Amino acid sequence: MRFSRLLRTGAVVAAAGLALAACGGGDTNTGGGNGGTPEKLTIGIKFDQPGLAQKTPSGYEGFDVDVAKYIAKELGVEEANIEFVEAKSAERENLIKRGDVDFIVATYSITDKRKAEVDFAGPYFIAGQDLLVRKDDTAITGPEALNGKKLCSVTGSTSAQRVKEKYAAQTDLQEYGGYSECLSGLENGAVDAVTTDNTILAGLAAANPGKFKVVGKTFSEERYGVGLKKGDTELRGKINAAIEKMISDGSWAKAVEKHLGPAGFPTPSRPRSPRSRNSPEAVRHAVARRSRRATVVPPVRGARRCSTSASLSRTTCSARSG
Numbered sequence: 001m002r003f004s005r006l007l008r009t010g011a012v013v014a015a016a017g018l019a020l021a022a023c024g025g026g027d028t029n030t031g032g033g034n035g036g037t038p039e040k041l042t043i044g045i046k047f048d049q050p051g052l053a054q055k056t057p058s059g060y061e062g063f064d065v066d067v068a069k070y071i072a073k074e075l076g077v078e079e080a081n082i083e084f085v086e087a088k089s090a091e092r093e094n095l096i097k098r099g100d101v102d103f104i105v106a107t108y109s110i111t112d113k114r115k116a117e118v119d120f121a122g123p124y125f126i127a128g129q130d131l132l133v134r135k136d137d138t139a140i141t142g143p144e145a146l147n148g149k150k151l152c153s154v155t156g157s158t159s160a161q162r163v164k165e166k167y168a169a170q171t172d173l174q175e176y177g178g179y180s181e182c183l184s185g186l187e188n189g190a191v192d193a194v195t196t197d198n199t200i201l202a203g204l205a206a207a208n209p210g211k212f213k214v215v216g217k218t219f220s221e222e223r224y225g226v227g228l229k230k231g232d233t234e235l236r237g238k239i240n241a242a243i244e245k246m247i248s249d250g251s252w253a254k255a256v257e258k259h260l261g262p263a264g265f266p267t268p269s270r271p272r273s274p275r276s277r278n279s280p281e282a283v284r285h286a287v288a289r290r291s292r293r294a295t296v297v298p299p300v301r302g303a304r305r306c307s308t309s310a311s312l313s314r315t316t317c318s319a320r321s322g
Contacts, residue, residue: 041077043068044087044095044104044227048178051203051259052107060084063199066255067124067246068105071226074242088178090156093117096229103239104227107197111158119232120225121239123271124252128218129159130198132205134186135213140193142217143167149192150174152182159195162220179204187211197222199260206263223271247271 045064047055053064065084072082087095087106095101096118107127110120133140140146143163147170153160155175164171174191176182183204185191194201198218205212226239246252247270256267 039075039077040081040083041072041075042083042085042101043072044092044101044106045084046088046106047086048180049107049200049203050207051263051265052199053105055086061259062203063125063255063259064105064107066251066259067226067243070246070251071103071105071239071242074245075238088156089154092156092227096227099229102228103235106227107200107222108225108227109158109197109222110225114227117230118227119230119236120227121236122225122243123223124226124243124246125199125224126268126271127197127199127222127224129162129195129220129222130201130218131215132186132194132201132212133192133215135211137192137213140215142215143195143219146171146193148172150190152176152185152191152194153196154178154182157196159197163195167219183208183212199265202260202263202265 045053045060045062045068047053047060049062049064051062053060053062068084069079069082072079085095085101087101087104089106092104092106092108093114096104103121105124108114108120110123114120131140131143131146140149144167146163146168149168150172151160151163152174153176155177160171160173160175164173174185176185179194179196179200182191182194186194194204198214201214205214226243228235228239246255252270253267261267
């Protein structure tokens with residue numbers, strides 16, 4: 001990845017600088033050198049999700065933007081050295097695999113299908129799928145009410161297909177390029193509802209007061225993760241550490257309240273620690289737990305002596321005399 005290459009290049013240049021200093025004495029002035037060139041990051045986000053990630057005349061704002069900036073800071077990259085690029089739903093895997101971005105923070109739900117192509121750090125947020133309808137609509141009360149209705153979702157999202165497969169087989173699916181197009185269709189009657197995560201829908205409703213409402217009946221669990229290149233375990237570990245720190249120091253809760261609170265979205269429970277089960281620390285914790293569970297059953301006169309092996313996960317017994 002671009003950032004990983006920068007790290008490796010920086011390490012090589014730094015080592016060369018040390019060698020030159022050792023040979024040339026203290027008068028050598030490395031001046032600007034590599035130290036004067038700040039590291040940069042290219043991060044994929046959405047551009048059209050109010051409350052989460054939106055491009056504005058003054059820059060970018062939203063919860064996902066704050067998460068991306070926090071991670072960058074923990075990686076040693078200043079905000080001024082972040083380049084944000086648009087990561088549309090249908091393009092996210094391609095952006096990562098081509099190396100166009102270092103990672104993506106874009107309401108990117110962790111799924112088994114996606115994990116076959118890219119890796120994820122996190123989750124950093126737990127959302128749920130819901131429906132957005134016109135403010136005066138009383139007929140659509142949940143996904144089961146969508147038979148015969150036109151349902152909009154963006155290209156590359158799995159939301160609308162889930163509704164058709166699990167709740168309303170007669171739904172007429174409409175795929176648009178972005179959420180702004182879905183909203184236009186909902187407003188002019190071209191579609192009857194929009195479906196995606198409740199976080200996204202709440203932001204869209206808040207940005208268009210008096211026009212739309214969230215039905216408020218979630219029917220899935222969406223675990224937002226940070227997408228990155230397959231096999232980059234070092235970067236994934238660093239991003240996981242940054243997410244854990246953001247949650248523990250209160251920055252996560254402040255960002256949720258700042259960006260999603262105005263839409264009436266309740267502050268959700270904090271996501272579970274994103275630490276990988278296969279990380280060295282997680283393995284040490286698992287071994288320690290198994291060791292604590294290893295017990296020797298107190299002997300009883302006339303009974304057998306039994307012990308449990310933590311490493312073999314089995315119990316063996318032997319006859320006890322006396």
